[in-house]
Amino acid sequence: MRDVAIIGIGDTKFGELWDSSLRRIGIEAGIAAINDAGISGDEVDALYVGNMSAGRFIEQEHVAALIADYAGLTKNHIPATRVEASGASGALALREGYLSVASGEYDIVVIGGAEKMTDVGDEDITNIQAAAMDQEWESVFGATLPSLYAMMSRRYMHEYGATREQFTSVPVKNHANAAKNPKAQYRRAIKPETVLNATMVADPLGMFDCAPNSDGAAAVVLAPMEIAKKYTDTPVRIAGSGQASASLALHQRRDILTMDATVYAARKALKQAGRDVGDIQVAELNDNYTISEILALEDIGFVEKGKGAEFSSSGQTEIGGKIAVNTSGGLKARGNPIGATGIAQAVEIVRQLRGEAGERQVDGARIGLTHNVGGTGATAIVHILEVA
């Protein structure tokens, strides 16, 4: 297997982009990444697109070919592949693209992630999200995606004595970071009381414990390490890539407070990179709900099981803390256009490792991690990125 580098990044603003179509945002991000890499369209060997549910959000399937077409990549008839793993679609597209370059099949590969969610109503979105769960044994009985995360939250509070006040540290931090990110959906800081007093979605989860519905796209360009320096002075190496699965239904898991898929994916990625979790300086974790970021801190190994809420509320995950988490604002405040999220996480880490993160820059960041989850944890994908 060859070493692989990210040589270009691009993203759109995240939010309710009512005047932009899926193809338009997909192309905007893709072109930005191609320009950043300084490659010509003719050099692109393949395109991968992470997208969860264009068929239901905009009644359009076959979106990889569509985006290749409108990005002007069809002249050479390059392969264009759509990748789906619910919330982890973006990271899975990145991993598939990474494997295709590492294997030697392709040299220059563009990987995009895009989702256009806000063309349908909130109730439809609730139903589409639920398709990532077990329809036959969860949704049919009235379970929604937030309700399953709510049950994890309540059980976590019961087992470890954590409080909602401690949990507020996650969205409060992520909003504070997003305020420094021009591409974020919500660029305003919030107070703990805002989280505590918000309308309930499924108690103990309120509105501010849930990532928003968003439109947006992000893209990266990959090249084998041996030619990466030809294109950029600041290639970022994909040092580790791990993917794992677990049962689709939450109630089938060994422990509903451990995402085993995250444990296995993180272990594999760190081992491949030859790194210890303590080496990671900046991480984008899958905070689709507040409890998700807490569990991810524990399952990746930043802190022991049961201590995540305390760790977070003591400021250890802020910029300047022990491990800077979700400097982009995370899914909560940067926004969560589902298929784009896994790619946007990589874009943020690349910005950090290049020293281009502006006001939210983590001093001296050289090693970063991304963590993307599908459903309630049936798929998890972890990447380790390093300054080359």
Added chain:
Amino acid sequence: MGSIPRFWRENPSRYNLVGVKCDNCGRVFFPPRDICPVCHRESIGKMKRLELSGKGSVYSYTLVQDAHPQFEMLKPYILAMVEMDEGVKITSQIIDVKPEDVHIGMKVEAVMRKLGAEGNSGILHYGYKFRPVKE
């Protein structure tokens, strides 16, 4: 949510809480599976039908305020993960109790109730929900 055949296919398990027990290791699974995820090959032909007692206790719960359109009429409703006496966990609603009276560890039993109606056809779906057991 889903086609009528898809729903009816699962009826024995939804009506009678029928799971399976692996005769090789003794583990119980619900819904039924053909192969034990622990014993793999050793379990082939040894997965025996097992009707759950319907008794269990609340493992976790939530009050659902933002529901799927097909559950709009019920909301807010209590959703729970119930740990059955046989050791497996099941997700469904808790009824006949006020939300503030539900707690982790509360003893519950399964009852047959209407789960919902099928889109425009109006065909009713039935399945298990849970209610508190008088202690």
